[in-house]
Amino acid sequence: MKSFYATLLMLGTIIGLASCKKENASKSASASVSSSTVTSTGAIALSLASSSTTDSVYMVGCYGKHDKKDTVAFSALPTAIGTYLTANYSGYTFKKAYSITDSTSTVVNYIVVIKYNSALVGLKFTATGTFVNTLEQREGRDLKGPGWHLGGPFDNRDGKHRDTVAISALPTAVSSYFSTTYPTDTLLHASVTPDNVYILISKNGVLYSTAVTAAGKLVKRVQIEKHDLKHAAVTEANLLSAITTYLTTTYPGYVFDKAFSESSGGTLQGYVVFITSNSTKYAIIFNASGTFVKALPIH
DSSP: OHHHHHHHHHHHHHHHHHHHHHHHHHHHHHOOOOHHHHHHTTOEEEOSSTTOOOOOEEEOSOSOTTOEEEEOOGGGSOHHHHHHHHHHSTTOEEEEEEEEEOTTSOEEEEEEEEEETTEEEEEEEETTSOEEEEOOEEEGGGSSSSSOOTTSTTGGGGSOOTTBOOGGGSOHHHHHHHHHHOTTOEEEEEEEOTTSEEEEEEEESEEEEEEEETTSOEEEEEEOOSSOOEEEEOOGGGSOHHHHHHHHHHSTTOEEEEEEEEEETTEEEEEEEEEEETTEEEEEEEETTSOEEEEEEOO
């Protein structure tokens, strides 16, 4: 009998703790973000749904402590910004832009929000329209701290690569489409995006990135470079410091996915690094010394 009551007591405690945990999580998720937190992180809210009046995701590092922001029309932006967006985000949709002014009311930056491949991308530019960096996005509850929480839209920042998929584990529709359509490609790496699109990195003379839906329908195929080179996998720890510095500065909060060195005749030519920045995947190309060459949004 004592054992029976002890068991009931234990079950009650477990249920109570679980309820408390769930309640606390719910309160935490719905808690409002203080204006001081928004200001201290230089954050600007993003609306994820046109029908929503509540912004739950923020771009951080948009402006300094004494700066001010104001909305601005696309037509008022420097021409260089439109040129950059067209060249790097073909097919994008403009959503919103802000001018950032300092204490003397001088424009120091522009913040531009676009929609690309169904994801919102925030970018910072100088006053003359030169690209500075993509802006890290965070949920309101994560403005302070590491910038992510388990189960959140950016929880892949824990470095556990849960979006990586073994080539042998690809859905039949995806692998069948790929092997039939690109029979001479050699698959090197696969991952899946939050919208259930599979990103397949392959080699056929040069590197390609192919995005395929779970149903086996092509989304986009991108040729990463123009030359036939020899590729070897490189771990994140073995990337040149110049590369990691560039990525950290230009894509704050990025997640490393895969990297390859490129060589010809035994001579190193450069590197290709695949990353995820917020909800967008990129292939970033560097030369042999780790100097940035170009970035290709692949999904």
